[in-house]
Amino acid sequence: xxxxxxxxxxxxxxxxxxxxxxxxxxxxxxxxxxxxxxxxxxxxxxxxxxxxxxxxxxxxxxxxxxxxxxxxxxxxxxxxxxxxxxxxxxxxxxxxxxxxxxxxxxxxxxxxxxxxxxxxxxxxxxxxxxxxxxxxxxxxxxxxxxxxxxxxxxxxxxxxxxxxxxxxxxxxxxxxxxxxxxxxxxxxxxxxxxxxxxxxxxxxxxxxxxxxxxxxxxxxxxxxxxxxxxxxxxxxxxxxxxxxxxxxxxxxxxxxxxxxxxxxxxxxxxxxxxxxxxxxxxxxxxxxxxxxxxxxxxxxxxxxxxxxxxxxxxxxxxxxxxxxxxxxx
Numbered sequence: 438x439x440x441x442x443x444x445x446x447x448x449x450x451x452x453x454x455x456x457x458x459x460x461x462x463x464x465x466x467x468x469x470x471x472x473x474x475x476x477x478x479x480x481x482x483x484x485x486x487x488x489x490x491x492x493x494x495x496x497x498x499x500x501x502x503x504x505x506x507x508x509x510x511x512x513x514x515x516x517x518x519x520x521x522x523x524x525x526x527x528x529x530x531x532x533x534x535x536x537x538x539x540x541x542x543x544x545x546x547x548x549x550x551x552x553x554x555x556x557x558x559x560x561x562x563x564x565x566x567x568x569x570x571x572x573x574x575x576x577x578x579x580x581x582x583x584x585x586x587x588x589x590x591x592x593x594x595x596x597x598x599x600x601x602x603x604x605x606x607x608x609x610x611x612x613x614x615x616x617x618x619x620x621x622x623x624x625x626x627x628x629x630x631x632x633x634x635x636x637x638x639x640x641x642x643x644x645x646x647x648x649x650x651x652x653x654x655x656x657x658x659x660x661x662x663x664x665x666x667x668x669x670x671x672x673x674x675x676x677x678x679x680x681x682x683x684x685x686x687x688x689x690x691x692x693x694x695x696x697x698x699x700x701x702x703x704x705x706x707x708x709x710x711x712x713x714x715x716x717x718x719x720x721x722x723x724x725x726x727x728x729x730x731x732x733x734x735x736x737x738x739x740x741x742x743x744x745x746x747x748x749x750x751x752x753x754x755x756x757x758x759x760x761x762x763x764x765x766x
Contacts, residue, residue, distance in 0.1 A: 445532045445588050448511050448525075450491040452484045456506035462498075469497055488526070495522060512584040521582075528579035534571065535580075535588050539564045542600035543759035546766055547610065547730065547752045550744050554766055556608035556643065558752065559597035560759045587617040594628050601642060602635040604763060610673060610694075612647045615657065621664035629668050639669030643694060646674050655686065662690060673730070688725045694750070695722045699733020702753070706742040719747055 454463055460482060467484060470477045475490035486494060491509070498507075507519040534540070541564075544557040563571040580589040594613055601609035618625065632639060644665050646658070665672050673694035674687075687695075697718050705711040715731075722729040731743045734753030743751070756766045 445536050445585065448488045448491075448583065450486045450488065450509055450511055450522075451513075452486065452491065452494060452507065452509045452519075453516065454482050454484070454502065454507055456503050458503045459506055462501050466494065466498060466501070470494065488529075491522065492526060495519075514584055525582050528582050530565075531576065531579040531583055531585055531589070533566065534563055534576070535585060535592050537566075538592055538596065539566070539571075540592065540596055541761070542597050543761055544600075544604075544763040545752065545759040546757045546764065547608075547750055548756050548766055549750060550748075552756070552766055554607060554763075555750055556610055557601075557604060557763050558610040558645075558759075559600055559612075561593045561596065561612075586614060590614045590617040591627070595631055598628060598631050598635065598637060598642070602637055604641065606641075607763070608641050608643055608671075610643045610645050612645050615646055615661055616654075618661055621661045625661070625664055629670075640671065643671045643673050645672065645694075645696070659690065662692075687721055687727070691725065692727050694730050695727045697729065697731045697748075699753070702731045702733045702739055702743070703735060704739065706736075706738040712742075715743065715748075716746065723747075 454460065454466075463479075463482065463484075467477055467479050470484075470486070470490055470493060473493055475493055476487055477490055478485040484494070504519045508516040509519060509522050510516045511525065540561050542559045543562050545560055546554045547556040547558060549555045561573070563573075563576050565571055576589070577586075580586050590613055594611060597609065597611040601611070629639075632642060662672050671693040673696060674690065674692040675696045675698070695718070697715060701711045701714045701718070705715050719729050721727075728750060729748050730750040730752065731739075731748050732752040734740050734743075734751050734755045736755060740751055740755060757764050
C-alpha cells in the first residue's frame with residue numbers, strides 16, 4: 438500500500454472493468470476521456486484517472502456499462518463497488534477541513550483516586566468554514582472514504598500537541614489511529630519535532646490507541662509503540678478487554694496505562710457481570726505493571742466501587758465534560 442502523504446494531495450483513482458459488455462466499450466471510454474483532455478492511463482482492463490477524470494467517467498458511462506462489474510479504488514487501497522464512488526466525491530469537504538486545520542481541542546479531566554486532576558484527554562472538535570460543528574461520526578467515515586485517515590490523524594495529533602503545551606505539570610492523552618501510520622520513523626517525526634519546538638516534556642504526552650480502529654497487525658503496532666517509547670513518550674491502550682485479550686500480548690506491548698471501556702464501567706456497582714470484567718481487567722493491569730484507568734464514570738457509586746477495588750485513574754462526566762479550557766475538578 439502506498440503511503441498517504443500528510444499533505445492532502447489529489448486522489449488517484451483506478452477503475453477496473455470486468456465482464457464482456459464492459460470490455461467491449463473500454464476502448465470507447467478511454468478515447469472519450471482523452472478527447473475531453475482527461476489524463477488517463479489504460480492497463481489491460483483498468484483505467485487510472487484523477488478525480489476530475491473519475492467524475493467524467495461516471496457521468497459518461499452510466500448508460501454504457503454493467504455497473505455491477507465495475508470496481509474502483511483510490512491510493513492503491515481496497516477495491517470497492519462503483520456504487521460507492523459518489524460517496525467519495527461527496528466527502529470532498531474533508532480535504533478543506535484538513536488543509537485549513539479547521540479543528541481545535543477540548544480538554545476532559547482524568548483524575549486520581551482523591552479526585553485531583555492527573556491528566557487531560559485531548560478531544561478534537563471540527564468545524565466547517567462557517568463555524569458550524571462537524572461531529573466525529575461524520576469526520577472519520579469521510580476521511581476513511583477518501584483515503585485521508587493518515588492526513589486527518591496527523592493534523593489531530595499535531596493540534597493536540599499544540600494544545601497540550603499549556604498543561605504544565607499535567608499529562609495529555611492524545612489519540613492516534615495505528616492503521617494510518619505506515620512507517621513510525623517517517624510518519625511520527627513531525628509530532629516529535631513539534632513537541633520539542635514547543636518545549637513539551639515527552640513524559641507529559643501519552644499516546645492512546647483508539648478503539649475505533651481494530652489492529653490486525655500486532656507487529657506493526659509494536660513498532661509504533663517502540664518508536665514512541667524511544668522518544669520518551671508513554672502510551673495507553675483502550676478497549677483492552679476486547680482488542681488485546683491475552684496477558685501475553687499485553688505483556689509484550691507493555692502499556693503504561695490501560696483503559697476500561699465505559700460499557701463495563703457504567704452501572705458496575707450494581708452489575709455482577711460488569712464487576713467480573715472489571716476485576717479481570719484490573720488483574721491484567723497489575724500483572725503487567727500497568728496503571729488501570731476507568732472511563733465513562735457518571736455516578737459516584739461506580740467511582741467508589743472501582744476505587745475501592747484498586748483502580749487508580751478515572752474519567753467521565755462525573756468529574757467534568759470536555760471543555761475549551763482545562764478545568765479543575
